[in-house]
Each structure stands twice: as structure tokens, then as C-alpha cells.
Amino acid sequence: MNVEKTLTFPVKIGEDVVRLRQVVRAEAIAIGLSLVDQTKVITAASEIARNTIDYGKGGDVTIEVVNTSGRRGVKVVFADNGPGIVDMEKALTDGYTTGGGLGLGLSGAKRLVNEFDVKSTVGHGTVVTLIRWKA
Amino acid sequence: MEQIPILRIGDCLLVSIQVDMHDRMAINLQDSLTTRIVETNARGVLIDISALEIVGSFIGRMLNNIASMSRVLDAVTVVVGMRPAVAITLVELGLELPGVKTALNVDRGLLLIRRQIDDGAEHA
Amino acid sequence: MAAQHGVLTKILAKSQGDLLDAWVKEQKGVLKVSSQGEAAEHSRKFIDGLRAAAEADQLGDINGGAWAQARQALTDISSDQALKGATPGETAMFVFSLKGPLFAALAKEAGKDTDAFAREVWASTVMLDKLGLYTMEVFQKSREEVIRRQQEELLELSTPVVQLWSGILALPLIGTLDSGRTQVVMESLLQEIVKREAEIAIIDITGVPTVDTMVAQHLLKTVSAARLMGADCIISGIRPQIAQTMVHLGVELNVVSKANMADAFALALRSTNRKVVDRTAKDKEAAAIKAAAASAAAGED
Numbered sequence: 344m345n346v347e348k349t350l351t352f353p354v355k356i357g358e359d360v361v362r363l364r365q366v367v368r369a370e371a372i373a374i375g376l377s378l379v380d381q382t383k384v385i386t387a388a389s390e391i392a393r394n395t396i397d398y399g400k401g402g403d404v405t406i407e408v409v410n411t412s413g414r415r416g417v418k419v420v421f422a423d424n425g426p427g428i429v430d431m432e433k434a435l436t437d438g439y440t441t442g443g444g445l446g447l448g449l450s451g452a453k454r455l456v457n458e459f460d461v462k463s464t465v466g467h468g469t470v471v472t473l474i475r476w477k478a
Numbered sequence: 479m480e481q482i483p484i485l486r487i488g489d490c491l492l493v494s495i496q497v498d499m500h501d502r503m504a505i506n507l508q509d510s511l512t513t514r515i516v517e518t519n520a521r522g523v524l525i526d527i528s529a530l531e532i533v534g535s536f537i538g539r540m541l542n543n544i545a546s547m548s549r550v551l552d553a554v555t556v557v558v559g560m561r562p563a564v565a566i567t568l569v570e571l572g573l574e575l576p577g578v579k580t581a582l583n584v585d586r587g588l589l590l591i592r593r594q595i596d597d598g599a600e601h602a
Numbered sequence: 603m604a605a606q607h608g609v610l611t612k613i614l615a616k617s618q619g620d621l622l623d624a625w626v627k628e629q630k631g632v633l634k635v636s637s638q639g640e641a642a643e644h645s646r647k648f649i650d651g652l653r654a655a656a657e658a659d660q661l662g663d664i665n666g667g668a669w670a671q672a673r674q675a676l677t678d679i680s681s682d683q684a685l686k687g688a689t690p691g692e693t694a695m696f697v698f699s700l701k702g703p704l705f706a707a708l709a710k711e712a713g714k715d716t717d718a719f720a721r722e723v724w725a726s727t728v729m730l731d732k733l734g735l736y737t738m739e740v741f742q743k744s745r746e747e748v749i750r751r752q753q754e755e756l757l758e759l760s761t762p763v764v765q766l767w768s769g770i771l772a773l774p775l776i777g778t779l780d781s782g783r784t785q786v787v788m789e790s791l792l793q794e795i796v797k798r799e800a801e802i803a804i805i806d807i808t809g810v811p812t813v814d815t816m817v818a819q820h821l822l823k824t825v826s827a828a829r830l831m832g833a834d835c836i837i838s839g840i841r842p843q844i845a846q847t848m849v850h851l852g853v854e855l856n857v858v859s860k861a862n863m864a865d866a867f868a869l870a871l872r873s874t875n876r877k878v879v880d881r882t883a884k885d886k887e888a889a890a891i892k893a894a895a896a897s898a899a900a901g902e903d
Contacts, residue, residue, distance in 0.1 A: 357500030357501045357502055358500055360500060360501075361498050361500050364498065364532055368531075378563045379562070379563045379566050379567070379789055381563070382531065382532065382563035382564060382566070382567045383566075383567050383570065385531075385532050386532055386533075386534050386567045386571065389532060389534045390534050390535060390571070393501075393534070393535075393536060437572055448535060450572070451535060451570070451571035451572050451573070452571075454570050454571065454572070455567065455570055455571065557830075557832075558832060559832075560830050560831045560832070561796070561831075562789065562792035562793055562795070562796060562827065562831065564830075565792065565826075565827035565828070565830040565831045566788075566789070566792065566823070566827045568827075568830060569823045569826045569827045569830065570823065574826045574829075574830070575830065580829060580830055580831065580832040581832035582795070582796070582799055582800075582801070582831065582832040582833060583799065583832075586799075586801070586832060587832075
């Protein structure tokens, strides 16, 4: 997988999420994602950003334009130094929440992208990676 | 602090969300809307989201909450103008908002509110 | 390079017409009858182009500027063959069939100088092989273009959203639905709902032989998405085996479905406060009332 472009900035407050959405939208349009696919990847990024702020106590997001064997995609990586996820299986289940939300953040975001990966170490932090490919 | 204006049309309240809201704005809207329902004795609430390109679980939850709260306050909430891409994304996300009434546009939304109020009057 | 092709250049200058005639004759054996007419025309252009390249002393470099006309001729014949459904082999033979006549001409020109003949044959073979490969690449590209266009046409054909009445849309689905096609169809339905301000959309699946789990889920998601937008969906024409799939998915609770499009349309009219009236029945009824009134009036007299 080749990285064509990369941009990193912190996500700590609500305004950062608005900025993140704008950046992801710009890149999604640049690689020619359909309107529905743009909406899906922006929404997924937005959901994960909220998790990073609410549970991870803020962190950094990296947005990349990537390509592999002729396909291009938008990749978004969230990294925080928060408490980590204790029960990964539960965290990825619909309706499971520890924070009073609807519990759709992780599992819902996973359905909106083509590739989704969560790596978490309790006490050290969580890294969430998502990619939406151009069809 | 930015605020979403709440307009009054007869016994209805109209909220047109035109900006990409961050969370605090959404919570503020929820609060001020419930206050206004009581103040104005409104029977219906129209929320126009036709300008919104992204509706995530947070805004989805806010819409759900407003619908439930207004029901308790004896007002009907109708969400109007959701874009196709937003609707598809919300469904994929698992947020089908079963408790929220919807209409294609403000016109249809007002008609729906009228019908709901009239039905309610007949049953009372 | 010029030295390598010196003889060829001479032949082209001297007997271009003879070479062309011999080549066209040669093609009769390898090309489809339907494309022989065009082939002769393309051959003439190609030989002209070849001569231009020879005169520009660029026979060695088929990608050079002097080759433009010859390359265009090859492009035309390749796309023509691709459209007519010729095999790649047949198409390549267009170029390779020039070898016979060309080598014969080279032999004649070289006379007893076998070294010169061998050199010329080798140089010409290398050139013609390159041209043959070029033809294949163009052929392949044309074929891919044909396939891509057909796919697009198929996709367009398969998404006819029709308006049955003001505010009522119908989407008659025909043929096997894969997950990709379903998604395209559904997106266009939702877009039409906005465009035509439709309150009700009827998705008719009479023409769909089977529905797998993925497709059923897409259908359901579409119904949910339409509802979020403020429109209702009715699914009509569900076959028995599809009904089974849907029940296994727990679908039956969430969708309004009707046996056929007519019933669905009737329901759509009803729920938008409209009704269809049989005028003849109504006229007869009115006539009967009139007659009764008339006879009652006559009785009073």
C-alpha cells in the first residue's frame, strides 16, 4: 500500500471533529468517491473521533490518501493514550456502551467502511484504523 | 455562542439546521427547543435537516431525544428533508430512528403535524 | 536503422501498389469476410503510412511521429475487428499476413545477395512483430471498452424508476440482483424520491428469480432509508421462495408488501387519499335512480 498524501492533527474538542469531517470530505472527493461513499467514510471518521475524545481523552488523527494495485482509498487512523478497551469483543457489539451513548460507535463505523481495525492496550491507549476504497 | 434559530409558525416551531453542528450546539438546541415548546404551548415541531450532509449517531440520538421529549410535552416532532446519502448512512450505522416521524419537506411535514393533531383531537 | 531498411524503403518507393495487392490477397485467407472491405481500405492507409515512415527514415521506431498514419490504420482495423467479434488471433494475422508478400518482394530485390536478404528479413520481422503486438494492445483495449460500455448500459437499463401518479413511484426490478446492482438501483430510487417529491415508492420484484440474504438486506435498508427521508415503500410481487428467505431474515414484520403491482398501486392511491372509480357502474346507478324518479313522478299523475 502506497501513501500519496498524509496529514496529522489533534482531536481533543468538538471543533476538531468538524475540521476532521472537512478534511476527510476533501480527500474523499479528490479520489472520486461517490456521494454515498463520501458520506459513509466521513460519518465513520466522525463516530470514531467522538470515541477518541470521550473515551480516549483526546488523541491524534492521521488522514491519508493511499493506493494499492490501482485502487485508491481514504485511510483514517486515530491514536489515543487513553485507558484502552478492556473487552474488545463487547466493544464491537451493537448496543454495547460504557459511556451512556447508543453503543453504535465502533460497530456502526465498522459497517460504513471497507477495512476496519482496532488495536488496544489496557492502560496505554487505542489505535483505530479505517479505510474506504474507491469502488 | 452560535445558536440555531427556532422560528414560530402558528402553533408549530420550525428549526432549520444549516450548519455542521458540533456536540455542544446540538445539546443547546435540545435544551432551548424543549423550553420553547413549553413557553409557546407548541403542538408541533419541524426539524429541517435538508442542509445537513452528515448525521452521525450523536445527532441521530439528539433527534430521537427531541421526538421523545416533545411527545411527553404533547407536541409532535417531524424531521424533514433528510438527504438520501445521509439516510443510507444512518441505516447502515444501525440508527433507523423508529420513534421519529419523517416527511419529505417542510410542506409535507406541516400537513403531517396537522393530521396528527386532528387525529389526537378525535381520539380525545 | 536506415541501412537496415534500405531495401524495404526502395521496394515501397518502387512497387507500393504491387505489395498492397499481394497483401490484400493474402488477407482473404485470414480475415472475416465481413471485414475484408474495410481491411483493404485500412491496408492501403497502412502501406501509405509505412512509406511515409520509410521516407522519414524512421522504420525502426514504430512509436515515432512518422508512424502516426500507420498506427492510426492499425488502431482502426483493430477496433473494427473487436466490434465485429473477431478473435485476437484473427486480428493479429492482419499484420502478420504482410510477411509473405513483403519477404517475397525482399527476396526479389536482394537477388543473389543472401546476406542482405537475411538482414532485411530480420529487420522487417522485428518491425512487423512490434506492429503485431501494437495491434493486440489496441484490440484488447477496444474489447475492454466494449465490455465497460455494456456494463454501464446494463446498469442503466436495470434502473428504470417510473412515476405512476403524482407522488407515487415504481421500481420494477428484473433479473438477478447482485449486491452491487441492488445498491445502485436503491440509490437511484432514493434520489428519484427527492427529485419527484414522492410519498410512496413501489418496489416490484416479480421479475427477480432469487433474492439472497445480502440483497434482501439491501432491500430492507432501502425501505428504512426511504422512511427516514419521509417516504413509504411497498414491496410487491414477492415469489414464494423469496418469501421464505425474507421470513428467515425476520423481514415480514417491517415491510408493507402486496401480492402484485396492481394491489400495491391501489394501496398507494388509498393511502394518499385517492380512489379509482368505475365510471360505467356509476353511470348505470345514476340512470337507475333517474328512471325510478321518473316512474314515481308518472305514478303520481
